[in-house]
Amino acid sequence: xxxxxxxxxxxxxxxxxxxxxxxxxxxxxxxxxxxxxxxxxxxxxxxxxxxxxxxxxxxxxxxxxxxxxxxxxxxxxxxxxxxxxxxxxxxxxxxxxxxxxxxxxxxxxxxxxxxxxxxxxxxxxxxxxxxxxxxxxxxxxxxxxxxxxxxxxxxxxxxxxxxxxxxxxxxxxxxxxxxxxxxxxxxxxxxxxxxxxxxxxxxxxxxxxxxxxxxxxxxxxxxxxxxxxxxxxxxxxxxxxxxxxxxxxx
Amino acid sequence: xxxxxxxxxxxxxxxxxxxxxxxxxxxxxxxxxxxxxxxxxxxxxxxxxxxxxxxxxxxxxxxxxxxxxxxxxxxxxxxxxxxxxxxxxxxxxxxxxxxxxxxxxxxxxxxxxxxxxxxxxxxxxxxxxxxxxxxxxxxxxxxxxxxxxxxxxxxxxxxxxxxxxxxxxxxxxxxxxxxxxxxxxxxxxxxxxxxxxxxxxxxxxxxxxxxxxxxxxxxxxxxxxxxxxxxxxxxxxxxxxxxxxxxxxxxxxxxxxxxxxxxxxxxxxxxxxxxxxxxxxxxxxxxxxxxxxxxxxxxxxxxxxxxxxxxxxxxxxxxxxxxxxxxxxxxx
Numbered sequence: 390x391x392x393x394x395x396x397x398x399x400x401x402x403x404x405x406x407x408x409x410x411x412x413x414x415x416x417x418x419x420x421x422x423x424x425x426x427x428x429x430x431x432x433x434x435x436x437x438x439x440x441x442x443x444x445x446x447x448x449x450x451x452x453x454x455x456x457x458x459x460x461x462x463x464x465x466x467x468x469x470x471x472x473x474x475x476x477x478x479x480x481x482x483x484x485x486x487x488x489x490x491x492x493x494x495x496x497x498x499x500x501x502x503x504x505x506x507x508x509x510x511x512x513x514x515x516x517x518x519x520x521x522x523x524x525x526x527x528x529x530x531x532x533x534x535x536x537x538x539x540x541x542x543x544x545x546x547x548x549x550x551x552x553x554x555x556x557x558x559x560x561x562x563x564x565x566x567x568x569x570x571x572x573x574x575x576x577x578x579x580x581x582x583x584x585x586x587x588x589x590x591x592x593x594x595x596x597x598x599x600x601x602x603x604x605x606x607x608x609x610x611x612x613x614x615x616x617x618x619x620x621x622x623x624x625x626x627x628x629x630x631x632x633x634x635x636x637x638x639x
Numbered sequence: 640x641x642x643x644x645x646x647x648x649x650x651x652x653x654x655x656x657x658x659x660x661x662x663x664x665x666x667x668x669x670x671x672x673x674x675x676x677x678x679x680x681x682x683x684x685x686x687x688x689x690x691x692x693x694x695x696x697x698x699x700x701x702x703x704x705x706x707x708x709x710x711x712x713x714x715x716x717x718x719x720x721x722x723x724x725x726x727x728x729x730x731x732x733x734x735x736x737x738x739x740x741x742x743x744x745x746x747x748x749x750x751x752x753x754x755x756x757x758x759x760x761x762x763x764x765x766x767x768x769x770x771x772x773x774x775x776x777x778x779x780x781x782x783x784x785x786x787x788x789x790x791x792x793x794x795x796x797x798x799x800x801x802x803x804x805x806x807x808x809x810x811x812x813x814x815x816x817x818x819x820x821x822x823x824x825x826x827x828x829x830x831x832x833x834x835x836x837x838x839x840x841x842x843x844x845x846x847x848x849x850x851x852x853x854x855x856x857x858x859x860x861x862x863x864x865x866x867x868x869x870x871x872x873x874x875x876x877x878x879x880x881x882x883x884x885x886x887x888x889x890x891x892x893x894x895x896x897x898x899x900x901x902x903x904x905x906x907x908x909x910x911x912x913x914x915x916x917x918x919x920x921x922x923x924x925x926x927x928x929x930x931x932x933x934x935x936x937x938x939x940x941x942x943x944x945x946x947x948x949x950x951x952x953x954x955x956x957x958x959x960x961x962x963x964x965x966x967x968x969x970x971x
Contacts, residue, residue: 442859468861480859482852493849496842497861502870504843511842554861 395420395558395588396441396472401450403436403612410436411447412612418558418605423584425591425599428609429632435477435562437609438592442474442560443467454558468497473556475547477563477592483536487527487546490535491518494553521549525579541572548579559583561591565598577602596633600624608632666966669918670836674829677922687817689933691824693926695886696909698828700921701835702878703906708916709839710871711851713766715903716757716773719780720876722898724750724883729800729893730790739802743827743884750880751873753780758872762865774900781898794895801891814888824885831881836918838874847871851916879906908946912953914963923962 396418403411411433418424426434440447446461453459454470462470482490495514500506522528525545530538535546544564551559564580565573581602583589593599599606599620606623608615610632616623623629665672677694684690703717728746731737737745757780761772784791791797804813805823812819838844846867849857858864887893896902905928913924931949936942957964 463863464858465861465863468859474859476855476859480853480856482849482856484852485848489845493845493857494860496845497857500842501846501862501867502843504838504841504874506842507837507840508842508845550856550860 393420394418395455396590397453398437398441398447399451399453401437401440401447401452403433403440403445404448410612411440413450414609414612414614415450416607416614416617418588418590420588422604423580423589423591423602424605424607425593425603426607426609427593427596427599428615430594431611432609433612434592434594434609436612438474438477438560438562438590441590442472442562468554468556471554471557472560473551473554473558474560475544475551475562475564477566479540479543479547481535481543481546481550484534486532487522487535487538488515488518488531490546491521491549491553494550495521498554518553521552522546524552525549526575541568541575544568544572544576545579548583552583557587559587559589561589563592563594565593565595573598666918670833673832673919673922677825677828681818681821685933687821689929691817691821691889693922693929694821694824694828695882695889696905696929697922697925698831698885699879699882700906700909700913700925701832702875702882704910704915704921705835705839705847705875705878706871707907707910708914708920709844709851710847710868712868712872713770713907714761714773714872714875715770715900715907716761716775716777717875717879717906718898718900718902719757719777720750720754720879721883721886721902722784722893723753723780724880725887725893725897726784726791726797726883727880728884729797729887732802732887733797733799734790739805739888743881743888746884746887747877747880750883751877754873754876754880755869758869758876762869762872774903777898777903778900781895781900784898785895791895792893796895796897797887797893799891800887800893802888820889824889827881827885831878835878839918843867843870908950910960911950912960914960914966917960917962917966920960920962924960927961 394417398414398416401411401414402409414437426437428434439445441452443462443464451458451460454472459470482493485493492511492514495517496511519528519531522531525548527542527545527549530542535543538546548564561580565576568576577598580589580591584602591599591603603620605617606620607617608623608629615632616626616629618626681687681690699721703714706712706714724746727749728742731742731745732739757773757776760776761769764772785793802814804811814820814823846857846862849862850864850867854864883897886897909924909928910921911924912927913922914920932942935945953960959967
């Protein structure tokens with residue numbers, strides 16, 4: 390067992406009714422690395438992502454973050470622990486400006502129940518929100534409503550929302566889903582940049598996309614752990630090739 | 640860049656801009672604007688009793704709007720807060736001889752306690768289920784008060800609440816004087832409006848909007864959504880309780896209808912009519928609702944029919960409500 394891990398899933402099983410989406414999966418995520426969870430459709434990637442990010446607790450097994458058991462911790466506590474996520478389906482505050490989107494995400498770390506301070510006194514939050522918008526390349530669109538942004542821009546905004554809690558661990562669920570090739574390139578650059586400063590766990594369906602940027606890969610198949618290793622090891626792994634070949638070239 | 644005014648004035652453009660400017664400054668100084676309007680309101684309304692009604696129901700709809708318009712949660716139980724505010728104030732005055740000011744405070748606190756209990760039981764359910772649970776709980780409160788006829792007067796309502804002469808030391812007046820009564824109520828409503836605006840403009844107010852926009856995202860950002868909803872429900876209940884307390888003094892009786900679900904429905908209608916999620920909307924809605932009721936009931940007994948038609952027209956063609964549509968038109 391690695392000591393320099395940030396998160397660990399121990400014997401995680403997830404059942405929905407009679408269907409077992411994850412079966413006894415144990416994986417460890419090294420700190421400071423970009424780990425990608427890959428696998429063909431129905432491999433259980435998103436289920437594992439949801440369990441790791443606290444959307445629901447696993448039926449069995451434990452999630453350890455920085456040495457503490459966080460299984461069953463309520464969703465809203467994750468951000469405060471330093472774990473942030475972006476959703477597979479774009480998930481922003483549609484009728485608020487891009488700036489207010491990010492500002493409100495920053496505010497979650499500082500003030501939830503303050504019913505008295507006027508909002509225009511929150512200048513520091515606005516400054517930080519502007520910095521984050523610049524980081525994800527949205528500084529030109531800060532006054533626009535999130536619902537009026539292009540799909541790729543909304544995904545970038547969502548990354549900014551996730552970064553607002555200053556996470557040590559960033560979880561991304563198919564961040565390039567539905568993006569044009571141009572948008573995908575921009576997003577991949579952004580993720581590489583983010584991964585240089587914090588640990589990132591990425592769920593991705595398209596294997597080719599993550600080969601170039603990740604340090605560590607975990608392959609799932611039919612809800613079970615199949616393989617893990619560096620991109621080179623995975624590329625030459627016979628079992629992985631067999632599984633992916635059955636699905637066509639991704 | 641394009642903000643440079645045109646030199647040879649295009650009249651419609653200029654007046655349009657002036658209007659937009661006016662609307663902007665109204666929005667910026669919303670508390671002052673709404674208070675100024677309500678201050679002169681009795682001068683333009685046919686008679687003061689109606690003006691007082693509009694004041695009280697505007698406050699009721701405003702409190703309701705915190706949960707409905709700003710947080711996006713439909714409650715069908717707000718009559719409970721209005722009614723309990725009314726009854727607690729009335730019972731304090733009639734059965735315990737408590738003076739009007741502490742009685743009002745008792746009314747507000749009682750409504751807050753009921754909101755805590757109802758909120759605690761209902762807040763985990765969502766959408767239509769939340770509406771149904773709050774409706775059911777409010778009806779429980781209705782029947783409970785109805786059965787406690789020794790205290791509440793049962794079907795006849797609680798009579799003899801009148802505060803009569805009010806002596807503030809430096810000024811003395813009677814609540815039987817309609818103008819005095821209006822401005823007496825106005826002071827309470829003004830204080831409530833100030834607090835309400837302050838809360839909406841706070842970080843907490845921003846969280847309400849975030850929950851309305853996207854509950855899951857708000858949670859992922861680190862907001863305790865359930866607790867926030869509960870707080871908002873209770874704060875909303877306090878405002879509605881104040882409206883109820885004032886209504887007890889206004890009518891000198893507490894009719895059992897103060898707790899009936901019809902009243903919860905009226906809060907929804909007033910909010911929708913005026914514009915949910917806007918600061919003025921509930922007052923505009925209460926005004927439109929009560930004025931129309933006043934006018935139409937003098938002509939026909941079929942007021943609910945007309946109300947239904949008006950309501951359908953608004954839902955279909957003006958979903959933003961009167962004030963919401965004005966804002967939308969001005970922003971364009």
